[in-house]
Amino acid sequence: MSFKAIIAGASGLIGSNLLEILLNEPAYDEVIILVRKSTGIKNKKLTEIVLDFDKLSDYKSEIIGHAIFCCLGTTNNKTPEKALYRKIDHDYPLTLAKIAYENGVEQYHLVSSLGADSSSSIFYQKLKGETEEDIKALGLKTIHIYQPSLLTGDRKEFRLTEKIVTGLFYLIDNLLVGGLKKYRSIPAKTVAMAMYKQSINKNEGIFIHPSDNIQEIA
Numbered sequence: 001m002s003f004k005a006i007i008a009g010a011s012g013l014i015g016s017n018l019l020e021i022l023l024n025e026p027a028y029d030e031v032i033i034l035v036r037k038s039t040g041i042k043n044k045k046l047t048e049i050v051l052d053f054d055k056l057s058d059y060k061s062e063i064i065g066h067a068i069f070c071c072l073g074t075t076n077n078k079t080p081e082k083a084l085y086r087k088i089d090h091d092y093p094l095t096l097a098k099i100a101y102e103n104g105v106e107q108y109h110l111v112s113s114l115g116a117d118s119s120s121s122i123f124y125q126k127l128k129g130e131t132e133e134d135i136k137a138l139g140l141k142t143i144h145i146y147q148p149s150l151l152t153g154d155r156k157e158f159r160l161t162e163k164i165v166t167g168l169f170y171l172i173d174n175l176l177v178g179g180l181k182k183y184r185s186i187p188a189k190t191v192a193m194a195m196y197k198q199s200i201n202k203n204e205g206i207f208i209h210p211s212d213n214i215q216e217i218a
Contacts, residue, residue: 002029005199006063006105008053008096009071011039013151014111017192018069019046027200032065053092060099067107067199068100082123090131097135107142109195110135114147114211142204146195149211150185186211194218 005022009015010033022028023043032047033039034056039048051059053072070093079085093110100108110132118129132145194214198207209217 003027003067003200004030004032004065006032006034006065006068007071008034008069008092009073009111011035011037012071012073013188014148014191014195015069015071017189018071018195021192021196025196027196030065032062034059034063053088056092056095056099060103063096063099063105064103065105067109068096068105069109069195069199070096071111072096073111085123086127089127090134093131094134097138097140101138101140105140107144107199108135108140109144109199110146111191111195112145112147114149116147136206143206144195144198145206145208146191146214147208147210148186148191148214151188151191152185186215190215190218 005028007015007019007022010019015033019031019033019041022031023045029045030047031043031045032049034049034051034053036050036053038050041048049059049062056063072088072092074085074088076085079088097108097110099105112132113125113128115125116128116132117125118133120126120129135145136143191214194209194217197217198209
């Protein structure tokens with residue numbers, strides 16, 4: 001059986017790796033990507049929809065398939081305004097999940113973050129937690145939520161602070177054992193592979209995958 005996938009955020013670190021995997025795996029014969037600007041990628045399995053995410057609902061009739069993968073997200077450097085940050089990290093994923101529910105999409109896969117907690121006093125962790133809770137409340141048949149730790153991989157933009165932190169994690173990752181394993185850095189490609197593998201699994205329900213679990217299932 002071949003599936004149809006929809007990816008939102010296919011130009012990001014995880015999304016781009018996921019797109020490459022899905023285009024090369026025979027389990028998927030059609031991949032639709034929702035992007036703000038064209039990726040320039042050409043593939044017979046790929047359909048690219050360039051859109052304004054504020055108008056996601058206008059594309060409802062095209063957002064139909066086996067699985068939706070939401071890899072949307074931003075950073076403080078890119079989006080210092082909190083209201084816009086919330087729109088990208090909460091409102092767009094939630095709107096996409098509502099469309100998935102209304103269109104009978106079987107699976108919804110969300111990239112969140114380790115430490116997501118709707119009751120947190122930290123803006124980022126609180127926002128991620130609220131997004132998770134609001135999506136879980138919709139009643140979708142299958143939801144997979146991925147909570148990676150520090151992501152590693154080749155980004156299009158240079159982030160000095162992230163480079164420094166990644167270097168530190170390279171030194172201490174092996175020291176994080178037992179209950180601390182989930183704090184180890186994780187390659188974006190590993191997260192993407194875990195998402196793919198879970199999407200061809202027929203289990204139904206809500207599944208939360210912390211970083212160490214993502215490593216195990218990838």
